[in-house]
Amino acid sequence: MDRLLSVVVSVYNEEKALEDFYKETTGILKDIDWAYELIFVNDGSSDQSLAILERLSASDRAVKVVSFSRNFGHEAAMIAGLDYSSGDGIICMDADLQHPPTLLPEMYKVVSEEGYDCCGGLRCGREGDSVLRGLFSKAFYKISKGLTHMDMSDGHGDFRMMSRPMVDAILDMKEYNRYMKGLFSFVGFDTKWIEYESVERACGETKWSLKSLFAYAFEGILAFSTAPLKLAGLIGCLLFLAGVIFISINLIQSLWIPGAVSSFDIIITVVLMLGSLQMLFLYILGAYLSKDYLENKKRPLYIVRERSQ
Ligand code: UDP
Ligand code: MG
Numbered sequence: 499m500d501r502l503l504s505v506v507v508s509v510y511n512e513e514k515a516l517e518d519f520y521k522e523t524t525g526i527l528k529d530i531d532w533a534y535e536l537i538f539v540n541d542g543s544s545d546q547s548l549a550i551l552e553r554l555s556a557s558d559r560a561v562k563v564v565s566f567s568r569n570f571g572h573e574a575a576m577i578a579g580l581d582y583s584s585g586d587g588i589i590c591m592d593a594d595l596q597h598p599p600t601l602l603p604e605m606y607k608v609v610s611e612e613g614y615d616c617c618g619g620l621r622c623g624r625e626g627d628s629v630l631r632g633l634f635s636k637a638f639y640k641i642s643k644g645l646t647h648m649d650m651s652d653g654h655g656d657f658r659m660m661s662r663p664m665v666d667a668i669l670d671m672k673e674y675n676r677y678m679k680g681l682f683s684f685v686g687f688d689t690k691w692i693e694y695e696s697v698e699r700a701c702g703e704t705k706w707s708l709k710s711l712f713a714y715a716f717e718g719i720l721a722f723s724t725a726p727l728k729l730a731g732l733i734g735c736l737l738f739l740a741g742v743i744f745i746s747i748n749l750i751q752s753l754w755i756p757g758a759v760s761s762f763d764i765i766i767t768v769v770l771m772l773g774s775l776q777m778l779f780l781y782i783l784g785a786y787l788s789k790d791y792l793e794n795k796k797r798p799l800y801i802v803r804e805r806s807q
Pocket of ligand 1: 507510512571592594703705706
């Protein structure tokens with residue numbers, strides 16, 4: 499039976515890019531041995547994107563269109579595309595040609611011939627990004643690496659080809675907040691990264707404002723780390739330490755100079771100690787909450803790649 503390659507593309511107000519994207523991508527997909535399907539997920543576009551996609555789908559049976567009732571965001575669009583895909587290999591890419599279709603044959607070769615489950619595009623440079631966005635991304639990946647222990651690096655994006663077992667593992671995770679970069683990393687599987695030079699958008703503009711990027715980054719940390727819940731523990735310990743130092747200084751002073759310790763010093767010490775106790779109890783509360791939070795996600799305890807009959 500013919501093997502099938504599914505290409506999932508999320509689309510939000512990309513009327514200016516779609517025709518070029520279709521031409522360039524199909525031009526390259528035609529030379530790949532597997533049959534292919536192009537799944538466009540229209541994420542509530544308010545421009546002519548849907549009309550263009552319907553026209554493409556009417557003239558090309560390989561083009562499938564899934565259209566949302568409103569804008570649900572890029573992550574939801576990717577999940578929907580994966581849900582509707584039936585290929586043995588699945589590629590996720592953007593519609594704005596910032597994910598160069600010229601990379602597809604190499605991704606295909608890595609997954610279909612070299613035995614990898616995933617071949618990801620590693621973006622080099624930050625062409626088309628503002629300086630602020632570049633700095634923000636670098637800081638975010640540093641912080642999230644420390645907090646989540648996941649292999650999420652600047653340059654590792656959604657542009658990738660995955661095997662069916664890897665996609666099934668991702669789809670098995672039914673949590674509501676599906677931070678895709680984290681899930682790609684969580685499910686594991688052998689991944690090869692191939693570099694590509696970042697390019698500016700051919701047309702249109704990015705859908706990400708600094709505010710939405712910040713919210714997205716925060717979501718990512720919350721979805722994969724319970725460290726913020728434990729922050730109270732650290733602050734509590736520091737306050738407690740400050741209290742102990744304060745008490746020690748007061749004791750030593752009152753031993754040498756009678757009456758040197760004022761009631762103000764005593765009040766400060768008591769406040770410090772009580773504050774630290776409160777923080778430590780908040781930490782314990784956070785620890786229970788984080789256990790419950792992870793239980794609620796119902797993530798699998800392990801993921802099997804293959805097994806003998
Ligand atoms: N996109 C989407 N829903 C959104 C925002 C973006 O489906 O709410 C799509 C968009 O059309 C593009 C891809 O996701 O195909 C990446 O978006 P964008 O180019 O704005 O992100 P950037 O490249 O700036 O990170
Ligand atoms: Mg883009």
